[in-house]
Structure formats: structure tokens, C-alpha cells
Amino acid sequence: MKRLLLLGDEAIAQAALDAGMSGMYAYPGTPSTEIMEYVQSSAEAGQRNVHRKWSSNEKTAMEAALGMSYAGKRAMVAMKHVGLNVAADAFINSAMTGVNGGLIVVSADDPSMHSSQNEQDSRFYAKFAMVPCFEPSNQQEAYEMVFDAFEASEKYRLPVLIRITTRLAHSRASVSLKEALPERERSIPSDPLQFVLLPAIARKKYKALLTSYESLKYDLRISKYNTFKDGIKRDLGIIACGIAYNYLMENIGDSQVDFPVLKIAAYPFPKDLIKDITERCNEILILEEGAPLVEEALRGILDNGIKIFGRLDETVPRDGELNPAIVAKAIGLPVSFGSEVPALVKMRPPSFCKGCGHADMFDSLIEAIKEYGPGRVFSDIGCYTLGALPPYSAINSCVDMGASVTMAIGAADAGLFPAVAVIGDSTFTHSGLTGLLDAVVKNSSVTIIISDNSTTGMTGGQESQATGRIEQICKGIGVSAEHLKVIVPLRKNHEENIRIMKEEFEYRGVSVIIASRECIQTASAKRKSAASGN
């Protein structure tokens, strides 16, 4: 049996390849990025010609994957949790249309927000859409679940969500591989109206969805991942979901499980097992990585049943990711601790790389906007968000992909002058284009600075759909040539760049300034690879 040392992300990617996936779709986002990167670097995927190019955003990725499923092939789409918000329209409706070839949606959550704007829990989305959800606790389980997820997807003709969190996504372990399956033949859906959500059809399909969601919990492909282990201490029963199960086992060990333990790693809720453990035990502790999904359901609105401990009563902190110590405390075990961090240890916050073009762009922007007063720069999600921190303190917002452009429009509508947006090239093609069209159509008084480093920098330098196209795109959307400026953010152009920015701030219409200089990380990687002859 072949074994590989794989990140949780990579285990999912390898499994999808072994399960006969024909297409992988994604937009980079921590901690999900390595799923697509693994498929891209896989020699086998190359030989099989598995589709594996980045998409412009999570919605286009989700829809393309649905299209591949329509054509009868197995497809996977991966994103970070907030990406599922972007893809939500397609995701929710894909449960209504159903699938043809198996379709897996992987959403990688980031509790504790290591590199995210919130810590939303994707399991809610699965419940909302009424599709099965797998929540692996380790790399091997993640690998195996992909096979079952494809099968369940095809059996129930539903997309399946796999929800992982940062720890599993970015932790490596040895994974035993299964025998690889062939890819599916192309086939169009037998019902030509399956994907046509006209109201009359949608109403029928919704009734069918409601029925199939109820039957999912009895399917072995799903139910086998939920396991109950009885224990002798019946005063407390523990329900542990996904990776929380590892922290529990770390504390109580395999051999001496005293408490009855229900492990939940697949949804819908295993109602019978939950009923069983609550009947056996006087009190229940619920351990979940993320939001209290199971806990809220079990408590209900009136919360007058059995005694329940969890995040809602702060037995476990209400926010943030779990760790072995938090779980130890929750079950009443002592927590050992090394020694304190000496006071002289200072924070080492992330910062711009030496020589980064974003930094030069901000240097000029700070000078140019000084005379207008603070609070006028809307920004976005990418390395340049570091412009919020000292010594720059140059931006006033970072909300969601593309919001810099549209918030600047709204602020300009309210009379804020100048209203400036700072957005990266990849974020611009992800979700900035439609906002720019709004601005052009309304002739909003905004200045949009596209800080173009020709890559998706923050996630490690993936290709950016915008590279070499930004000027044309802006022209095509209708930005006038006189107010479409391209500058090079370099120290030597500082004065000139300030002058151009000031000029465009003063223009009462749409200006776009493209500050274009390649990311120094990707540039140096290219140099190194050229030097070594690769």
C-alpha cells in the first residue's frame, strides 16, 4: 500500500485525483490554497489532463465545477470559508439543480482568524443548502471521505461539502492511498430540465431536496464517520466534532476512555446516536471547532432539557480555535504549562517585503492625500492591507474582496472628497470589475488605485487573471483614457507619482491609477528558476 506524507489540503487533492476527478477549480485563499497547488504540481494530473487552472473568483470556480458535473465528470472546487460567501449563490442553487457527475465543495475555515476577516463556520452552509457535510478529524479520514463524498454526491445527485479548518489544512501526516478509480465518461443529464430552475421546476425540486436531506443520515457513506464509544463514567457524555476529537483523545487517550464519547464527522446530525448518548448520560459536553452548531441544535430555543456544557455557557471559549489545553480544562483535567515568555520578547508583525512596490505606492499616496485630511482611503484584501499598520496607517477599510471600489463610490455619493480605493490586481479581477462599472455608469467622483504586482501575492504568488490586461479591462469598462494613468511605484518616481495622484483626486469623475511593479517575491523566484535552468 502506497503511503505519502501529506498536508490535510494535499490529502484531499490526492484523494480527488485517485477518485477519478476530471476538474479542479479554485481561487487562492488561506488555508485552502494548497489543494489546487497540489493538483497543479501533480504529474499524474498532467498526464490525465485534469483541469487545474485558477478561476477569477470562488463563484466562477463553483459554477465551472457545476458545469463539469453537468457534463457527467467528477469535479472539485476549493476555497477558504469567506470564499463560500462569494460562491453562495451558485452553491445553494446547486443543491436545487443537483449534480450529474460527483461534485465536492471544499471550504477551509480559519477559526482564530490567522489570516481571515471572520471565523464563520461552513457547516452552517451545508445545513442551509441541505447537502451532506463531511468534517474530517485527520488527514487519513480526509482522504477517505473524498471517495465517499463523490459516491454520496452521485447517489443523491447533490453537491457535498467538505469542511476543514486551518490545523488540518496545514498539518502533515502519513496517508495510505487507495486504489485509483478511472475518470467517468462524459454524459449529459438524462433529464434535460434538471438544471433549469424555473419556478415551476424549482418548486418540485425543492420538495425532492427536502426529502433527500432527511434520508441522508441513514446512508452508510455518511453515517460510518459518526461513532459512539461507551464509557463507564456515565455522569458526563462528550460529543466531539471533527478535529475537536483529536484534542479530546490527546487528553484522555485511546485505552482509558472513561466517558461515553460520540464523534461526529459527517452531517446531517446522527440523530439516533445523539439520542443514545443523551439518554445514557446526565450531562453532555460538546466540543466543536468553530461555531456551536451542534450545541445550539441540542439546546434548542428553550434550553430546558439536559445539562449541556459547551461554547454557549463558556465552558469552552465562545470564539477562537480549540487546542489541547482548552479541551483539558473543559473536561476538568489539569493543564501543564512551561515557563512564561520573557517580557523582552517583542511581537514581529508581518510587514512589507524590502523593496515591495505596494510600500512605494503608499509612500506617495500618504503624501498626496495629506492635505485633504484622514479617513479617505478604502482598501481591500491582499498584502497591501498591511498599509493599515504603522508606519503607514494609510488605509481606512478592509471588508471583503472588491469592497474598496464600491465603498469609495458610496462614500463619494455621501460627499466625501476625495474618495480613494486601493485594490490589488487579483482582487480587482476577483470582485472589483463590477464596482468599477457602477462607478463609470454613475460617473462617481472616485480615484481607484490598482496596486498591480502581477500576482496573487499574499497567498504565495499564484498567477493573477489580470496580468497584462488591466489597462484594457479599464478602458473596456469605460474609464476615459485621460484619467487612466499607469505609474511605476519606485522611489525615483515618488514626486511624479504624488503629482499624478493629486491631479486625479481633483478630477470629479472616475480615475484609475495603475501602480504597476512586479511582486519582488515572484520576481526573485523567477530569477532563481531561470538561473538554475528550470
Add this chain to the structure above:
Amino acid sequence: MKNDIILSGVGGQGILSIAAAIGLAAVANDLFLKQSEVHGMSQRGGDVQSHLRLSDKPVHSDLIPYGKADLIISVEPMESLRYLPWLSKDGWLVTNSAPFINIPEYPPVEEILKEIRKIKNHIIIDADVIARESGSIRSGNMVILGAASPFINMSFASLEDAIRKLFGRKGEEVVEANLKALKAGRELSGK
């Protein structure tokens, strides 16, 4: 057998290569392994840590519990202190003494070293100097791994094999430089 190791440093200093080398050796030794990477949002310049757990039994948590780490391997002195809450009372701290200074309020190196010397079991090595002496300035990380190797429950030879595998694609010269650095580190901590 259980070996819980925390690797620390600053982004770009090569701690992921140390993790990969130990990981490859663990697989060759048929050990159970979990290796969790923790890095902040920036690619470079922020603090980076990795939790490496080796055992002859299945490993549950991807994270090492507080107070349970047997070893901290750090390629940067101030970073080595950031993870003391994880170090067990009999654990070892092996660190580079050469600072990576990219923040204005970086404390005086002497004061950092003073704090490190308060740890019962510690080894401080100027890996950058040793790496230069052994002919490859970029293999300071392997010097540190070599110095920490006596506290890793695997044979030195299996670490050498792992390095051959890890750097094999980059050519014999790179492999030799890294092996030399590893040995130089090992000799220092043996003294």
C-alpha cells in the same frame, strides 16, 4: 517513544526545510508523525513556527500541548523564547545566536542570550558563522538541526539520508554542503 518538537524562526529562514528533513526521517523510521505549520499572513518577516510530533503510537492532536515539548529548535534567538510555554521542564532548547532584526524595538542580543541561559537545558550556537566555515552560508538551518540531533529520537544516519532525499534534486554540491553543515552542528553540541 514520543518526541514533541517546536521549530521556530522568521519567515524565509528555512525552518520548513528542517521540518521536512525530520519528517522524511520519521517516515523512513516508520514512526507516526504530525507536522503542523503555523505562519502568519505575510510571506516573509513574520514569526513562523511548526509543531512536529513523532511517536511510535498514533498521534492525535496536530498541536503540541503546553508544557509537553521535548525540544525547541530555533533558527533565531528571540523566537526561541516565544515558545517557552510549550517547553517541558526537562526539555532542551537549541537555538541560533544570530538575530534576525527587522523590527525597530528588537531587544539587545545579550539580554536575549541571558534569558536563554536561564533555561536548564540549552545550546546556543552561532549557526551563521559555522555555516560560513563549512562553506555554505545558506545552510545555517542545517547546522541548528545538527546541533539538535542528539535530542531527536532517531539515528543521525537517518537524518543524513533525509537530507540526501530532500536536496537530491538540487545536485550533489547542495547535498554535500547541507550534510557538512549538519555534521558541524552535531559536533558542536557533542562538545
